Amino acid sequence: MPKFLVQNLLLFFIFTSATAQEVQTEILPPYNIKTVTFVQGGTNVVPIFELGSSFEFQFDDLFGNEANYYYEVTHCDYNWKPTDIPKLDYIRGFDNQRIMDYSNSFNTLQVYSHYRLAFPNQFTTQIRLSGNYMLKILNEDRDVVFSRKFIVFENKATVSAQVKRSREVSNIAFKQNLDFSISSNDIAFQTPIQNVKVLLLQNGDFSTSMKNIVPQYTIGNELVYKYDKETQFWGGNEFLYFENKDIRAAANNVGKINSNSDIYSAYLHTNAARGSQIYTVYQDINGNFVVKNINGASNDIEADYAWVYFSLSAPAFRLNKDIYITGMFNNYSLSPEYKMDYNTERDVYEKAIMIKQGFTSYEYKVADRKGIIDYENAIDGNYYQTENEYTILVYYRQSSDRYQRVIGKGNASSVNIIN
Structure with missing residues (x-):
């Protein structure tokens, strides 16, 4: 084989490997794509689903021309980098198929086409592994139009959580602190400082999430997180609304x-x-x-x-x-x-x-201009009394695992906040 061909092939594989490991970020939809949402039980939900459950992904196209859209599912690790798990291992069936379920608006001034992508569907009959996923919507040229994150979890761990007021006097009126513990009857945690990771969400907003927080201490097979600062969220204020x-x-x-x-x-x-x-x-x-x-x-x-x-x-x-x-x-x-x-x-x-x-x-x-949110100087202030919903996701990878499993999910509400 000629030397230049070997060099070109080597560069190709290096480039392909580097590209495959890039962090997956959500691509914003263009102006004609509206009302993008995950639906379960007829309700718009935060995209966190138990393994084996069914859900839908829906969106509208204001062009209303019944355009052909395709979908692709990518399994990612804790940091949203694609894993090296073969696609056939994390989905039963196949993706990269056209979204067949769509209908046009009826009796509306604004014309649009409404698309529904169910999981499971006739092509992707099952999502087989827990973890982070990136759902990409493609056009006929297989270019990515937009993408959304969703997470699939297993019910293998119990998460007990409580929202408390801040332990810092300077922030006691403005912040909420999340105390929680993780235990499991099915899994004996191995070196949890390295192998157990958590993701904390407030009101399903991934942009405010907290991660890379290690257990403060362990009691047998129970991992305890009772930090003063590391798990604090700004309280914010109640959402505004219109009808x-x-x-x-x-x-x-x-x-x-x-x-x-x-x-x-x-x-x-x-x-x-x-x-x-x-x-x-x-x-x-x-x-x-x-x-x-x-x-x-x-x-x-x-x-x-x-x-x-x-x-x-x-x-x-x-x-x-x-x-x-x-x-x-x-x-x-x-x-x-x-x-x-x-x-x-x-x-x-x-x-x-x-x-x-x-x-x-x-x-x-x-x-600011870089998109960094100023929580401290919020327009509507921060109040410890604000009712917020918190979600705790538990990731675990032991030495024999090929990927990071999401083994548990916990919820807490600041309605029950305590000192």
């Missing part, structure tokens, strides 16, 4: 409706920054959303889209930072599509976002 289930009427937190354009416009009441106010209790759904048209029979295809106009009065936050509108409706994205603009004439921040009608909860986030 436009009847898209023609001004309902909860909608000031007026305008029908002069091609689709309806909903103008929300101006929000005032709540950081300097006292904490106020009211129920929310922790960033989630519900697609609903009270005048339709099938919400997936009969719910319409509207331009929703947000406005925020926050004169004290004229910082060299940006303000974004986020929630599960946009996967807590800090993309330019959700960055607010300052209106000097009205002295408020404004933004119009196209959102599918129903019930939508949202929050304002402050971030």
Whole structure:
């Protein structure tokens, strides 16, 4: 074999190996892809599923031209690098197939095609291993249009958790501390400092997750995490919301409706920054959303889209930072599509976002030009009383395993916060 050919092949394999080990990050959807969500039991959920359970992935394409989309599933390790596990080992069947379940909107001003990808389906009949997964949606040219993370766990460990107030006096009114322990009747933990890893989530927001926290100490086969600082989250405030289930009427937190354009416009009441106010209790759904048209029979295809106009009065936050509108409706994205603009004439921040009608909860986030969120100077403040949902995921890899299993999941709510 010629020398130059050997060198080229060597470079190819080195490049391929390096590319395969790149950290997988979520690719934001283009402007025509909306309402991207994982659904289980008819409800939008944080994408964490027990091994063997069924769920769906859904999204809308505002072009409404029944475009062909394909999907690809990639198994990843704790740090979201693709594993070297053969695909046939982690899925039964095959992927890279066309999404066949789609339908067009009915009786809506905004035309769109609604896509559903069920797991399992006729091609991918089973996800066989627990772990981190990246779901990629491809176009006909097999280019990635967008991608989303999801996690599959086994029920092999018990996680007991409790939300407590911060043990630091300076943050006792602003932060929440997560104490938890991990035990298992099925697994004898080997060198847990190295082999056991955890992922902590607040309200299903991966951008605020905590990781790489080792057990503080062990009691037999129980791993205990009772840190003062390492497992603290800023409390934040209750999510804001609006409701436009009847898209023609001004309902909860909608000031007026305008029908002069091609689709309806909903103008929300101006929000005032709540950081300097006292904490106020009211129920929310922790960033989630519900697609609903009270005048339709099938919400997936009969719910319409509207331009929703947000406005925020926050004169004290004229910082060299940006303000974004986020929630599960946009996967807590800090993309330019959700960055607010300052209106000097009205002295408020404004933004119009196209959102599918129903019930939508949202929050304002402050971030710098690099996308680093400023939690301490949150627009709506931080309060230890805020009701937040926490998720603890347990990863484990013993010496004989080929990959990091997700062996357990725990939940805790700050409704039951204690000192």
